[in-house]
Amino acid sequence: MKIKNIVLFISIIFFTVYSCSNEDLLKVNKDPNVATSIDPDFLFGYAAYSWTGNRTGGDVFLPIGWASQAFSTGGNAGWGYGEDRYDISPFSIGNAWSGYFVNSGNNLYIAIQQAEAADPVNNNAAAQAKLTLANVMFEVTMIYGDVPFRQAWQAGEFTNPVFDPQEQVLNDLLVMIDEALAQIDVTSIVKISSNDPFYKGDMAKWIKFGTSLKLKILMTMVDKDPSKAGEIGALVNSSNLITSPVDNFKIDYFDETNSENPKNKIFKNYAGGVNPWIFANTIGYTLMDDRSDPRIPIYFDANRDGDFLSVDTATEALLYPNGDVKSSPISLDNLWKVDAPDLILSASEIQLLRAEIYVRGLGVASDISMANTLYKEGVKQSLMYHSISEVDADAYVNGDLPDISGMSAVKAEEEIHIQQWIDFQDRTLEGWINWRRSGPEGSEIPNLTLPPGAPAGGLFRRYMYPTGELNSNANAPDGGDMLFDKVWVDL
Numbered sequence: 001m002k003i004k005n006i007v008l009f010i011s012i013i014f015f016t017v018y019s020c021s022n023e024d025l026l027k028v029n030k031d032p033n034v035a036t037s038i039d040p041d042f043l044f045g046y047a048a049y050s051w052t053g054n055r056t057g058g059d060v061f062l063p064i065g066w067a068s069q070a071f072s073t074g075g076n077a078g079w080g081y082g083e084d085r086y087d088i089s090p091f092s093i094g095n096a097w098s099g100y101f102v103n104s105g106n107n108l109y110i111a112i113q114q115a116e117a118a119d120p121v122n123n124n125a126a127a128q129a130k131l132t133l134a135n136v137m138f139e140v141t142m143i144y145g146d147v148p149f150r151q152a153w154q155a156g157e158f159t160n161p162v163f164d165p166q167e168q169v170l171n172d173l174l175v176m177i178d179e180a181l182a183q184i185d186v187t188s189i190v191k192i193s194s195n196d197p198f199y200k201g202d203m204a205k206w207i208k209f210g211t212s213l214k215l216k217i218l219m220t221m222v223d224k225d226p227s228k229a230g231e232i233g234a235l236v237n238s239s240n241l242i243t244s245p246v247d248n249f250k251i252d253y254f255d256e257t258n259s260e261n262p263k264n265k266i267f268k269n270y271a272g273g274v275n276p277w278i279f280a281n282t283i284g285y286t287l288m289d290d291r292s293d294p295r296i297p298i299y300f301d302a303n304r305d306g307d308f309l310s311v312d313t314a315t316e317a318l319l320y321p322n323g324d325v326k327s328s329p330i331s332l333d334n335l336w337k338v339d340a341p342d343l344i345l346s347a348s349e350i351q352l353l354r355a356e357i358y359v360r361g362l363g364v365a366s367d368i369s370m371a372n373t374l375y376k377e378g379v380k381q382s383l384m385y386h387s388i389s390e391v392d393a394d395a396y397v398n399g400d401l402p403d404i405s406g407m408s409a410v411k412a413e414e415e416i417h418i419q420q421w422i423d424f425q426d427r428t429l430e431g432w433i434n435w436r437r438s439g440p441e442g443s444e445i446p447n448l449t450l451p452p453g454a455p456a457g458g459l460f461r462r463y464m465y466p467t468g469e470l471n472s473n474a475n476a477p478d479g480g481d482m483l484f485d486k487v488w489v490d491l
Contacts, residue, residue: 040111040118040125044132045195047107051136052197052251052342054099055429056262059092060143065278065428067460068435069448071330072279072310074317078325079277084314085454086483094466100140101152108133109153123183124191124203130180131210132198134173135249135344138217141169142433143463145487146477160474166488170221177214181207197251209249211240212350219353220437220489222362233363242350245381249345255338263336275301275329275336279317283446284425285310285328287418292400294393298386299335299425300328314451334386335426343427348385351378352420359404359412368412372405375416382423417445436461440491458484 054060065071066083073079082088108129115125141147149169151161164172186203193201198209215235222228235241242248253261260268267275280300285308288296302308304320309327311317317327330336355374358367376397383393404412417438424431438445441458448459462482470479 040115041195043107043111047104050103059095068432070428072281077317097466127180127183212242229363250341250343261340264338279311280328282310348378348382
């Protein structure tokens, strides 16, 4: 098997995803052979680890990272020109769909049913599953656009689930989050604990996650639906937001066999523990270099001369005369280290969103001074997350980091979006989502251009629907070549 195919399947192989036919994998209403009654703990744990394997593996993380220009392939001197020219494997498209809907979504849906059918009702478990499902489905709709939701996972009633409009899906997720938050009882010992890889049953932290996820979804919607500004303003100063890294929503990995970070494991298994395939992209590197960003040696490896050399999208990496790579790869020792967690929603992300809210005056009076404070705090938290000391982080945010307090609102917002892009270097899906909402088409930040050799039609904006779903679901839309089609939230 070619190395590329091995990597494309890594998340499914690594997490022992169901072995079945293409059509079975891709049917949204897949009804797995499960007992009529099962502890939601086990369903939840399996769904959570399937989700992280899907979003951090070769079917989501890598193709989106290349196609969105978060990092570079290095051309024939690295991975090859495929994904950064939008040639995304149909296996990746189908595996991602089945991973989200079958292995994660279906098991979370059943966990909710089981928790609410228990006697007494396990409200906390239902809430944990609902909040996780809300994040899972937020990612699904941001990858594919319109997707089944209201009729998904109900094979007995809906054999061909309707594809709901993205706007409806997002509004339904907001309702689901509110339902979950209302169910949480922080005093109850009845909840998912040992099989909760995120918070180990700490329901106060689950409240912070749910509130933060709600704010994130509202911010994704507000440019298409300005009425969301009122809800944003009501949440921006909530004490139930993730504003401290101790509350980050993440799954930990360890320096132990079969417990390693999936990104690191790819290179351990198939490249001898080095990274010959994924390089610093000139777009992000330049933004960091212009700001003397101390995360540069954490995100990227210097070459043997001690230099950092980025690679343009869809361009050959540089080589030394002996064939060794001269360009800078993404660092396996730091950014993709063996015990690096899968960070799903972070304090730095929320603080930068709050800064943006105050710059734009979304539901609050515009306040550039407050925005500057939150912006600096978000960058500081990102630096410290990447093991930069608090002293050095403070020195940077009060020194080389551009101060936005004296900028126009437009320029201040641009700087915030730049820091969001930098913060999401290791979270390519989140970076791509944020880029699409950062401005109208052609004005997104950073300013991306069509990669050399990519098909004409526009920048990468979504995955196509998998062939298996199109063929098996009579209500599936016309597939077509949708890579360039804007989803509802895009301006």
